[in-house]
Amino acid sequence: MWKIRKLRNKNVYQLKNIKTGEIHSKHSTLENAKKQLRLLYRIDKQKEINKLQFPINPFEELYSYVK
Numbered sequence: 001m002w003k004i005r006k007l008r009n010k011n012v013y014q015l016k017n018i019k020t021g022e023i024h025s026k027h028s029t030l031e032n033a034k035k036q037l038r039l040l041y042r043i044d045k046q047k048e049i050n051k052l053q054f055p056i057n058p059f060e061e062l063y064s065y066v067k
Helices: 030-051
Strands: 002-006 013-016 021-027
Touching: 002 021, 002 030, 021 030
Parallel strands: none
Antiparallel strands: 002 013, 013 021
16 A cells, blocks of 8 residues: 655655655655654555444443444
């Protein structure tokens, strides 16, 4: 999903989304690009977790929400 790419004739890197072509990090060091990559994967994982529906009332039956 993401790709770290070294810019030609420079010692800088950019972080690019392979699916959309969107560039998230320009002219950063390799270490900072790796940190950005970890952050973006964590954000994607959090979006998946937020899609799950959990009961507001803890006394309600859980199986009614997991259909």
